[in-house]
Amino acid sequence: MTAHPELTRNQTLVLKALDRAEGPLSAYGILDRLRDDGFRAPLQVYRALEKLQQFGLVHRLESINAFVACCQPHGHRHETIAFAICSHCGRVDEFSDAAVEERLNEWVRAHRFKPAKTTIEISGECADCTARGAG
């Protein structure tokens, strides 16, 4: 599964919708954009999103219940990823920091905690929006 298989039709459509979007989209937002492609029910979106997340092509933003296409060309699965989310324009920046990852891993080891998923999200206002004097 390292090189994920061909995407199905629905997965391709969902990924394209996210790629074309300016910012994160909710599942229902994706659904609305795919009505013309035959999408009728939320489950079609959620099922595609689940696979795309497994492939590392899409990330879920827990703090805003939305999804973004991964900015890396071929996805990634093993790093801890942090997100900076502009609550004004929706821009999402994705980054990883080895020191952050290492410190969290230390806590986890020290407490014998078996991590399954790590969420790091900073919400706020991006530089552009701040410069423009956004509210």
Add this chain to the structure above:
Amino acid sequence: MTAHPELTRNQTLVLKALDRAEGPLSAYGILDRLRDDGFRAPLQVYRALEKLQQFGLVHRLESINAFVACCQPHGHRHETIAFAICSHCGRVDEFSDAAVEERLNEWVRAHRFKPAKTTIEISGECADCTARGAG
């Protein structure tokens, strides 16, 4: 607002419900536990939770849409807090790490991002549950 004022009746009830709970509670879970105290609608819970979060007495766990009472005796407002959430037993451990906070602050400074709220949540299985051989 450093020493937060007296809590109102509803705020007190919600905080007590969270204190008594084993793990995190959803807003509707809190509502159910406060029916006998006269609670009838979700808004009563959400309004109390909003204030309690401002006072630093309650934290929202974004990745599971739930709330926990702060484990510090008098709350805290200025640190970046990380949570380790056991998806098996619901146990939540709260910790902060200066190095993590500093690294995230560096990214934010470098990108002129104006942070409003930082979420760090590690979901997984706690040591006790792993030892018990949980699934």
Add this chain to the structure above:
DNA sequence: CGTCTGAATGTTATGACATTACATGTCGAT
């Protein structure tokens, strides 16, 4: 006292996000 005002509360309705359950289709392996 009476009134004004801001905060908290009560209530109904609605919106937003996500999953369960079951039926159907597709395609390669045997």
Add this chain to the structure above:
DNA sequence: ATCGACATGTAATGTCATAACATTCAGACG
């Protein structure tokens, strides 16, 4: 052909959160 694994279609339901509006409460002030 038939089987199994996976993807899909559809309806119904469950879960989380807020909008809108009316009412109540407690302190400030003349």
